[in-house]
Amino acid sequence: MKKFLFLVIALTALILAACGGQAKEEKTESETATETNESKEVNLYTARHYDVDDELYSKFEEETGIKVNVIKGEADELLERIKREGDATEADLFLTADAGRLYRAKADDLLQPVSSDLLDEQVPANFQDTDQMWYGLTKRARVILYNKETVQPDELSTYEALTEEKWNGRVLIRSSENVYNQSLLASFIEIDGEEKAKEWAAGMVNNFARDPEGGDRDQAKAIAAGIGDVAIMNTYYFGQMLNSEDQEEVKVAEGLGIFFPNQDTTGTHVNVSGAGVVKASKNKDNAIKLLEFLSAPEAQETFASANYEYPVNENVEPSELLQSWGEFKEQDIPLSTLGEHNAKSILIFNEVGWK
Amino acid sequence: MFVAIEDVCFSYTDAKTRALDNFTLKIEKGEVISILGRSGSGKSTVLRLLAGLEKPEKGRLIIQDEVLFDDKIFLQPEKRGIGMVFQDYALFPHLTVAENILFGLFRMKKAAKKKRLQEVLELVELQDFGKRYPHQLSGGQQQRVAIARAVAPNPHLILLDEPFSNLDAELQGKIREELRDILKKANITSIFVTHDEKDAHILADRIVKLKNGRIEFVGRPCDMLDTYRQTGVQPSTDGFVEKSLTGVN
């Protein structure tokens, strides 16, 4: 028994020594981190995982000779990993499908500012971080879809109007666990203040056709099934359904109309996929090159249209389908506010009982 | 003295009382000792301590002038040269009879191994069963294989834990005789544990009676009978013991 205890103690001591060593190591590493490296690689941590992305990376490799190494994962977990890896991280570029996460990466001091004339030219200022820590690459709108048979488009106006009594038991939207809803509410907090935002959330819960369940596509199907009449969804899901391999899904989508709310007031809520260069990046130049490549006209077309998203580069036309939906007025708020108010929005959702 | 067990004490981890208290015994070469006692009297513990399967609190074990354990030394079971026959035999089910017997002979040369295998198979009269698997044998045959396996490496001492408890009554009588013959023929010093006085009286040169971890009696079977006569205590719960005892004497 004594020997056994001794073993445990010895092991603990070993581990403690390891942790103690860690604190000392940190400083020296951050000093060396700034050295530029002439490597032919760039390491990408991405929360976007469309097949077409891989094709673009291969193309980038062909054009520049820089190999793109990829880890795909969920945004939050990747962020946590970068955070834990600290100065020694292998990550050069962090790519995610939500501005809130980009904000969080910035707030956690994981990104570094990037100055590139090419990027400034290709990405409009309102889709860049104010400190140039990250750049938007594609955008999507969170819109209202309605049943063409039971709802006339002129009955619809704003997100806020969905809380009116008229829509009682007719509104469909997914769970508050989803970051798109969190960002939507965060935008209202930014525009109207916390009180109004909370009123809106409570009003929505009051008008729910059912407890939130499933993803965005499921809300569309619920309209077809007659469970509700209007649903809040991201534009690209509608695009995906219209082009689905499953004829039933196409039929459902064809029965729906798309409506861009708040056109006369604050504008429709938009969010971006975007990327930022990691602070401790060892291949900063290559990371910037990849950013420039992804926001250049050729890539933008594929990058955005693969997922029925809008390109951020104003020189690139959105796909035909998206053009057919018409132009629309966007919310005019700094995208980083979506991240700033993210936690607040979750607390509101919990309070008003939005599952 | 061939085997000397001195002042051995032992308690199990969670138990309050000692399972074995100051156990002392000296054994001559070739002697057959029986440890008699009810379940829980500590009799199996003695065997496990001697075999090295448990560590004693204190005490000493010397066989042929070699210390197997005392305050400083504790020899692992595999270093002791003590054979053991387990209550349910513990024949390795994945090995044949021959492989079971050869199991302990790994230090021998190939030819020697083969010879020894034949010897012990003859000793237990199972010459034709070498290729069988344990589950293809009867209870009595399994027991003889177990004995053959324990005897094969020529241990200084062989321990038998309730050797007859898994056999039916008819077989018990027959096997008892056989075992006695085998032990005497091979001139092996042995200790066996039983709860049945009849076994003890027929097989043993000397009997050790245990109660609550303490030695109550040591002596020849006939002496034990005398003790009963003097104290007037009924020797056993088995009604026919008296009869069989007279048979032995």
Add this chain to the structure above:
Amino acid sequence: MQHRFTNINAWTVSAVIIIFLLFLPNLTIVTGLFTPSNENWEHMKKFVLWGFVKNSLILTAATAFFTILIGLSLAWLIAQYDFPMRHFLKWALILPLSIPPFIGAYTYHGMLSYTGVIQTTLRENFGMAVNSAYFDIMNLPGAIFIYTMFLFPYVYSIAQVYLSRQSASLIESTRILGKGPWKTFFQVVLPISRISIIAGASLVVLEVLNDYGVVKYYGVQTFTTAIFQSWFGLGDIESSIKLAASLMGFVILILMIEKLLRGRRQYSYSTTKVRPLPLIKLSGWKAAAAAGYGLFILSLAFFIPVAQLIDWTLLTFGTIPMGAFMNYVRNSVFVAGLSATLIIAFALIVGNFARMVRGRLGKLLPRLTVLGYSIPGAVIAVAVVTAFIGLDRFLAPFYVWAGFSTTLVLSVSIVLLVTAYIIRFFAIGYNSIETGYDKIGTDFRDASRTLGLGVTKTFFKVDMPMMKGAIISGFILVFIDVLKEIPLTLILRPFNFDTLSTKAFQYASDEKIMEASQASLLIIGISALAIVFFYKFLERELD
């Protein structure tokens, strides 16, 4: 105190090291319990926590109940009666384990949704405008259904083996005493199978507690939801660790209850062979009912979802790039095989250690290592990353000396992922191995040692060959679990490393369930092959 150990040797040392390494990441979580509570924590306690806890309790209790009901009834039918298709059902009923619950959840929802095959057929072929709400599976009962269907084989397989090994006389005597089959089942079979039921059901409960995919998709808010909400949503990792720690406390409680119920009884083979239960031949409607019940469950839990996945595969074939699929298969099989091998090896060492030591501490330590099974994968991932980065920092001078260009070596390698798998799934392998050790008891080992073989030689010549069944079943279970695993693989894999499950998840999480079907089918196919192999092996062994 020294005598508590029969000896200190390489086994003890390696076992202690393994236990310690497995437990280390959990330690970072345990410490979270003692941090003072903050604002977010108070908010969650006030508004949502109770609801989450209630959902979790209902979910685990109901799933445990139904898996026991289905698993045990099927095990009993197979072990006791002879009826058409019995032979096939006997092994086929393990197949549902090959379907990852999140794939099952997506598939069932796909089938039952408005555009799914069921409602479409009713609508178009029969002109029935059915209320879609009847087919809504995305709720608490739906989640219970999914978990029950894809997890009941844990109970079934353990109980089936156990019941087949039961002495015939026990059950025959009940019959002779005039009890019908139902009474026999409830008064004898149920109580004597208690241990195997608890063993199976505790695996089910742990699996349900740490799964996130199904409940997230179905919108059922559970304790795990709370962990992720506070971590990702509120960016408050302290609260989430606190929650994870409470979850761990709950699991420790379950483990203790299990141990308590298992009692002190040890079940070992005796040399005399247990007479196997003679099968009772069923005929007529009874035979049809028995076969029908088995087939019905098997269809729900395997054939129907697989048929749907095949249909989707055909529908989307050619629309997604297939070139790299061989690569995914290779990666999947490689990590699953490697992790399963290591886990079984470690479990054998730790299990042997647990046999050698006496006293409560010695018995308790190995049990602590199974905690990893209860913690949501993402939390383990962070714990493992933290530990490995610490290790890399510690080794940094060595890396520099050896001329590596980076000081993060281990934490970006496959070692990280495999270590995380080992922590996560050690319980599964250890359970099998522990039962194996329990079954052979200590007599064979003692016999071997009195015949002059040391602990290590004894292990290779006696313990290993006698535990072949336990080793292979443990290996297969771990292998399948790693193949299905998702959050750890997603977060911890090295660069450019995709497996079948990350591929399936990637499509599914983008709501492209049809595109996910190819990878899902491959996972199911490989797992099913492993199960069939295992079954064939066991058959040969038992003859």
